[in-house]
Amino acid sequence: MIELALAFQDQDGHYAEHAGVVLASVFHNTASRVNVHILHDQTLTEENKSKLMRLTSRYKHTITFYPITLPENMLQVLENVGSINVWTQACMYRLLLPALIPVEKIIYLDCDVLVNMDLEELWRIDLGQYYLGAVWDQGIMEVAHVINSKGLVPERYFNSGVVLFALNTIRCHQEWYEETLHFLRSFPDSTMPDQDALNAVFGGNYLQLDRRFNFFNQFIPNHDFHNKIVHFTGTEKFWDQNSPGAGLHHKYLSLTPWRKFRTYLKRRKRKVTHLKLRYKKSRRLHSKVKRSKTLRLSLTELSIIRQLRSRRANLLKAKRKIRYTRH
Numbered sequence: 001m002i003e004l005a006l007a008f009q010d011q012d013g014h015y016a017e018h019a020g021v022v023l024a025s026v027f028h029n030t031a032s033r034v035n036v037h038i039l040h041d042q043t044l045t046e047e048n049k050s051k052l053m054r055l056t057s058r059y060k061h062t063i064t065f066y067p068i069t070l071p072e073n074m075l076q077v078l079e080n081v082g083s084i085n086v087w088t089q090a091c092m093y094r095l096l097l098p099a100l101i102p103v104e105k106i107i108y109l110d111c112d113v114l115v116n117m118d119l120e121e122l123w124r125i126d127l128g129q130y131y132l133g134a135v136w137d138q139g140i141m142e143v144a145h146v147i148n149s150k151g152l153v154p155e156r157y158f159n160s161g162v163v164l165f166a167l168n169t170i171r172c173h174q175e176w177y178e179e180t181l182h183f184l185r186s187f188p189d190s191t192m193p194d195q196d197a198l199n200a201v202f203g204g205n206y207l208q209l210d211r212r213f214n215f216f217n218q219f220i221p222n223h224d225f226h227n228k229i230v231h232f233t234g235t236e237k238f239w240d241q242n243s244p245g246a247g248l249h250h251k252y253l254s255l256t257p258w259r260k261f262r263t264y265l266k267r268r269k270r271k272v273t274h275l276k277l278r279y280k281k282s283r284r285l286h287s288k289v290k291r292s293k294t295l296r297l298s299l300t301e302l303s304i305i306r307q308l309r310s311r312r313a314n315l316l317k318a319k320r321k322i323r324y325t326r327h
Contacts, residue, residue, distance in 0.1 A: 002032050002123045003106040007039035007093035016048035017258045018111045024255040025115040027059040032120045036063040039093040051257040080188040091194040098170045110161035112237050114248050117227045122213050127166040131202040134158035135214035150187050152199050160195040161231050162214035
């Protein structure tokens with residue numbers, strides 16, 4: 001069974017939907033059973049939680065929800081990290097996976113990726129003694145000087161949007177959590193706090209994965225999304241109308257309880273039903289008028305026939321009378 005984690009805050013109600021699309025992309029392309037772990041805060045509504053459960057059960061997978069409150073010492077550190085207001089505290093949830101979920105390893109996905117491949121390919125990678133498996137960040141060289149200033153190596157710097165965590169191996173490194181806090185205290189100006197911290201603590205012992213397991217959308221030639229985990233980094237997300245991923249988004253959204261066309265179909269069904277009723281009513285009225293006209297014509301014809309019969313009868317009587325008189 002594949003263990004899969006997603007984490008988000010849902011203040012405007014949209015990120016639960018995006019998470020649902022990510023899960024639908026996984027379920028549609030993955031044959032193995034998936035055990036989903038959702039890390040969230042109080043902003044996740046019961047309605048959206050129910051939709052995620054319905055989506056998961058429809059594909060016969062399982063799902064568990066983890067209401068998260070960050071530890072007090074982490075909250076104190078984050079008070080000085082200005083960029084946390086840009087990314088929200090949910091970006092830090094992935095750092096707590098070794099303490100939260102008692103499994104051997106787990107795949108973590110951001111909510112702006114689409115899994116257009118069988119996730120089993122990533123899951124079966126043997127990490128050996130590595131803390132995690134991840135893909136080199138394809139846009140990091142643009143800010144290499146910033147990364148260098150924090151003691152990190154741009155050529156080895158990985159992106160944290162898709163990570164295969166070896167949780168048991170990390171737990172054996174007992175100082176992992178304190179080292180995370182130490183980095184954030186030392187570099188409160190970090191613009192990517194979760195990603196920088198993961199690289200600082202685990203970057204010296206991670207397995208660099210093939211790019212197709214976390215391929216940045218803007219670097220994919222001709223937007224060939226086949227057999228890739230596509231990461232829509234930056235401001236252009238797959239749910240944007242003009243995004244190259246809009247087609248895939250529509251495809252996977254249609255598999256979720258958030259699918260847009262349900263409302264359209266209901267409206268269309270109501271419209272068709274209304275038209276059918278109007279048509280039936282019109283047909284009944286037409287038939288009634290037709291029968292009425294037929295009935296009136298029949299009475300008229302019957303009256304004429306009776307008149308003709310009466311005249312014929314009178315003529316016959318007159319002829320008989322004339323014959324009788326002659327004799």
